[in-house]
Amino acid sequence: MVSSTPYDPWQRDPVGEADMEAWLQESQLGDGLQVAHRAYGLLRAGEVSTEIRAALPVGTYILALACRGPEPVTFQVSGDSVTMVDVDLRCGPRLQNVIRLSKETALTFRVEAKSEANYAYRLLLL
Numbered sequence: 001m002v003s004s005t006p007y008d009p010w011q012r013d014p015v016g017e018a019d020m021e022a023w024l025q026e027s028q029l030g031d032g033l034q035v036a037h038r039a040y041g042l043l044r045a046g047e048v049s050t051e052i053r054a055a056l057p058v059g060t061y062i063l064a065l066a067c068r069g070p071e072p073v074t075f076q077v078s079g080d081s082v083t084m085v086d087v088d089l090r091c092g093p094r095l096q097n098v099i100r101l102s103k104e105t106a107l108t109f110r111v112e113a114k115s116e117a118n119y120a121y122r123l124l125l126l
Helices: 017-026
Strands: 035-043 048-056 059-068 073-079 082-089 095-101 105-113 117-125
Touching: 017 035, 017 117, 035 048, 035 105, 048 117, 059 073, 059 082, 073 117, 082 095, 105 117
Parallel strands: none
Antiparallel strands: 035 117, 048 105, 059 095, 059 117, 073 082, 073 105
16 A cells, blocks of 8 residues: 545545536546556445456556545456455545566456445556
């Protein structure tokens, strides 16, 4: 874990589509330079989102994760049969991890919500 932002218990309710971009900017997961991949959305209770990002080049990346909801959201990132990140993130804080890819790799991003929640992740190439 590299860093996290302060937890704000007053901002736990998920936001709708109209407010999604504002939440992403507030969470510091909006568009930025060197963004290799970015995804976000709203999940219903028990819903799972799985996405495969094909062929990321060799390099060092910062993976930022965030959620907004009353319960933790599970984030898993794997590649080449290895799980790189597996965390139940308490909504509010933003979590960052460093990921090093030693060869071209497809990554699988899996997000699961226990209750209705917004989620976002961003992969930055350093």
